[in-house]
Amino acid sequence: MRIYGPNGTTHGAPAASARRAGSSAFALPDAVAAPETRSAAAPKAAGNIDALLAMQGIEDPGERRKRSVQRGRGALDVLDALKIGLLSGNFDASTVNRLRDAAANLKSSSGDPGLDAVLSEIELRVEVELAKAGQF
Template sequence: MRIYGSNGPTFGAPASNARRAGSSGFSLPDAAETSEARSTSAPKTVGNIDALLALQGVEDPLERRKRSFKRGKTALDVLDDLKIGLLTGELNASTVQRLRTAAADLKTVSGDPGLDAVLSEIELRVEVELAKAGQF
């Protein structure tokens, strides 16, 4: 069966001249028009290095809380080491030094009132143990 008409195959039919006449080919727009149309401006930069450093200094509250939580956990671990050292009779100076470092680290504020309350109680306990260790 052969199909004739607009839906049928067009073997060897030349393309319409109307389509060819309308498009003369690829051409670039005039370079003078594009440069005048867009005005170029310098990229915006930060005025000085202090602003960049200030941006880097901004910390996430979640990160601050995580660091405070880690400091509290470290202080509790050192208190456990101190307890074990006292029970075994092998209290050494490195444990006391680690306890002093932990006490100094606990002084920073996390921003979370509940966590700060727990950290202040841990700090109080560390200070008491440091005072006791000073008697030996």
């Protein structure tokens, strides 16, 4: 099998360096390559920064639902702490502050209509308890 081409082996053709071996003087190549000139243009942007920020803002619906469930459970825990405090006669102002924070966290939507309905009922109960405490 014979291979012909730039990487293959060829027989009968002397190498270019063998032809010049008879010359005693050293010479540079005749063609002097001109240095390439490039325009001083600004590099192209990879993309609009607004588009990149928008992509980072997109969240997974499952993650949003998970955070909404956590906020709802947190609000229920604070309501339980308030109930225990009222029943024991230990009404604490810090519980009211935690209730206020829980009410603010329940305002966002989860994307699930059923979960949003439950969260709105929890939010209503939190607001009622804040109104009873005179802090709303």
